[in-house]
Amino acid sequence: MIQTRFRSLQMRLAVRLAIPYIIAMAIGVGFLVYQAYDTAGTLNDRDLNLRAIDIARYVSPDPDDKPLLNLPAKLAAAYQSSADMFAVRDARGQIIAASPPSFGTLVAAWPPATDDASYFRLKNFGSESEDYYGLSVGLESAAGPLSISVAQAAGANALVSALLREFVFDVAWVIPLLVLATLVIGVLAIRSGLRPIRDVSEMAAAIGPNTTSVRLPVDNLPSEVTPLVSAVNRALDRLEQGFALQRKFTANAAHELRTPLAIITGALDVMEGNGELAKLKSDVSRMNRLVDQLLRVARLDGVAMDVSNEVDLNEIAANTVAAMAPWAVAQERAIIFDGLDRQVLVTGNGHAIEDALRNLIENAILHSPPQTEVTVRVSPERSINVVDAGPGISPGDRELIFERFWRGKAVASGGAGLGLSIVREIMNAHQGSISVEANPNGGAVFTLHFPRAAGLESSTQSI
Amino acid sequence: MRLLVVEDEVRIAEILRKSLGKAGFAVDSLASCGDAQAALGVCTYDAMILDLGLPDGDGLALLGRLRSGGDQTPILVLTPRDAIEDRVNGLDAGADDYLVKPFAMTELIARTKALLRRPGGALGTTLKAGNVNFDTIGRDVTIGSVPLLLPRRESAILEHLMRRLGRVVPKLVLEEKLYGIDDELESNAIPVHIHHLRRKFADAGAAAEIHTVRGLGYLLTETKA
Numbered sequence: 001m002i003q004t005r006f007r008s009l010q011m012r013l014a015v016r017l018a019i020p021y022i023i024a025m026a027i028g029v030g031f032l033v034y035q036a037y038d039t040a041g042t043l044n045d046r047d048l049n050l051r052a053i054d055i056a057r058y059v060s061p062d063p064d065d066k067p068l069l070n071l072p073a074k075l076a077a078a079y080q081s082s083a084d085m086f087a088v089r090d091a092r093g094q095i096i097a098a099s100p101p102s103f104g105t106l107v108a109a110w111p112p113a114t115d116d117a118s119y120f121r122l123k124n125f126g127s128e129s130e131d132y133y134g135l136s137v138g139l140e141s142a143a144g145p146l147s148i149s150v151a152q153a154a155g156a157n158a159l160v161s162a163l164l165r166e167f168v169f170d171v172a173w174v175i176p177l178l179v180l181a182t183l184v185i186g187v188l189a190i191r192s193g194l195r196p197i198r199d200v201s202e203m204a205a206a207i208g209p210n211t212t213s214v215r216l217p218v219d220n221l222p223s224e225v226t227p228l229v230s231a232v233n234r235a236l237d238r239l240e241q242g243f244a245l246q247r248k249f250t251a252n253a254a255h256e257l258r259t260p261l262a263i264i265t266g267a268l269d270v271m272e273g274n275g276e277l278a279k280l281k282s283d284v285s286r287m288n289r290l291v292d293q294l295l296r297v298a299r300l301d302g303v304a305m306d307v308s309n310e311v312d313l314n315e316i317a318a319n320t321v322a323a324m325a326p327w328a329v330a331q332e333r334a335i336i337f338d339g340l341d342r343q344v345l346v347t348g349n350g351h352a353i354e355d356a357l358r359n360l361i362e363n364a365i366l367h368s369p370p371q372t373e374v375t376v377r378v379s380p381e382r383s384i385n386v387v388d389a390g391p392g393i394s395p396g397d398r399e400l401i402f403e404r405f406w407r408g409k410a411v412a413s414g415g416a417g418l419g420l421s422i423v424r425e426i427m428n429a430h431q432g433s434i435s436v437e438a439n440p441n442g443g444a445v446f447t448l449h450f451p452r453a454a455g456l457e458s459s460t461q462s463i
Numbered sequence: 464m465r466l467l468v469v470e471d472e473v474r475i476a477e478i479l480r481k482s483l484g485k486a487g488f489a490v491d492s493l494a495s496c497g498d499a500q501a502a503l504g505v506c507t508y509d510a511m512i513l514d515l516g517l518p519d520g521d522g523l524a525l526l527g528r529l530r531s532g533g534d535q536t537p538i539l540v541l542t543p544r545d546a547i548e549d550r551v552n553g554l555d556a557g558a559d560d561y562l563v564k565p566f567a568m569t570e571l572i573a574r575t576k577a578l579l580r581r582p583g584g585a586l587g588t589t590l591k592a593g594n595v596n597f598d599t600i601g602r603d604v605t606i607g608s609v610p611l612l613l614p615r616r617e618s619a620i621l622e623h624l625m626r627r628l629g630r631v632v633p634k635l636v637l638e639e640k641l642y643g644i645d646d647e648l649e650s651n652a653i654p655v656h657i658h659h660l661r662r663k664f665a666d667a668g669a670a671a672e673i674h675t676v677r678g679l680g681y682l683l684t685e686t687k688a
Contacts, residue, residue, distance in 0.1 A: 266478035269568030337678030
């Protein structure tokens, strides 16, 4: 399942979109963070520079003409914190002032600073064992040239962290969201773009032997897929031709078989003989029935039945029963017509309905014991029942019996297994149905049910 | 009794000729519409058996031409089973009866005789079912050689059953026939008459039976040997 999901075009496109999106997002965010750090660093450097200049401004010569640092109280207080340090040396390298003094001791060993600021880092320095970042620069003051070193604890880089925090929380979090939104939009766009293909796939999935005339629409499809669908349609054309050929073959074969069969039937009728001849006659009549049914099947397959006539089920049933009664009597079964004294109108094909009913009656008579009754009942709810007293149909077989060439255990009846499939096809063509139930008194009840007639106000009308 | 068989399938024509010959008919067999029309121009036939699928044209067309030309020869049409609409067309075009191919020869002979028994038909006078004979002119019924005396209504019912031997006669049709004789018909009149007929048949050893098709009507068959 997972395999097929990842094989889907939609999933592939989504994955292929997502990977570059995420990489681009990572690069973009990384670049922005780097930029922020860089900017913060530059700002920091300038800040240190300004501090150095600031300190230089407060150096003035004392009465002995020695440089003396005189920080305003506020600034001096600021430098009391361990996070900030400074050291001022005169031209000869003598420490004039330092905070804390240990920094001065350290700086005293350094060469005098030049006009170009030099940056330094200190690890684990001072009472707090902190990392420091600072610069040394040579500056002019009222008391002559000075070497000033200023340092700041790395952790105390408030500006940088503030900038970064602001950037990460105010700006950067939007980026993954944007990427996510873009992805979702992309996936939705792919989905809707692929919808026509999905629709066509569903149509294609519904194509079966009985719907070979269906073709897939190409109107709404992306042009990349159109050639594939057109090719499928052409393949369907060829399949349909194959099917048509097959049906035609069946029809022709059955048709061609009929004349020799008629000859054999006639010749047997003329012959006089013993019991063997009677058996032969029944064999031939079975074959006649099979050929007859094959032809009916071929006709059902081949031509669309005209089911638009208004027909009376009561009349059709009466005629069919009348037509079959002599045969039933010859088989020593009674046939009963339980009709109505009014019409039961449906739209359909009278001959086809008669065919369907004849098949059911034939089956009922062949499957019930001699001296029993077969009842054909017409109900006002547009249905015809055929009730027999045979062995009935076991519940497990009730769907199978309508398959072509299905034959029950009672193969002795000599049927080809086509009759009920013909009935079902006729009923399908009428948008009706056939069902089978158990007869409470033993045997089976087959029911042909017809839909309400279109265009008729009432399907049952008094005559 | 002379029949014209128009059938192009040689073997079927041969079998028709043979079996109809055995049943006592003189048979002319032709294989095309043209020949048939020519033959009808020079001879008179008591009935014609016409196959619908002929090499030089549709049998239905021939039928139409004959009827529009005033030819009243009783015609039995043979039609293939799958051409189901043909039989309707055939009857519309003036056929007197039809048989669906393939058919049992006994059925063909029975139907042919039924055609000949129609009013004006060549067999008009005597109806036959098994050993039951019905003279439609004298209205005498014999079973074997023994005369059977029947009341008028029973004889009318029997006549209709015998005219439609082997086929269902709707009860409604019988009732209509009896209305002419007796305007005050009891609702169970027909079943009562049928009951009497059955008893008389059984007493006289008739080789024919009246079957009831409940809900529809009655059916006379010859008893199987």
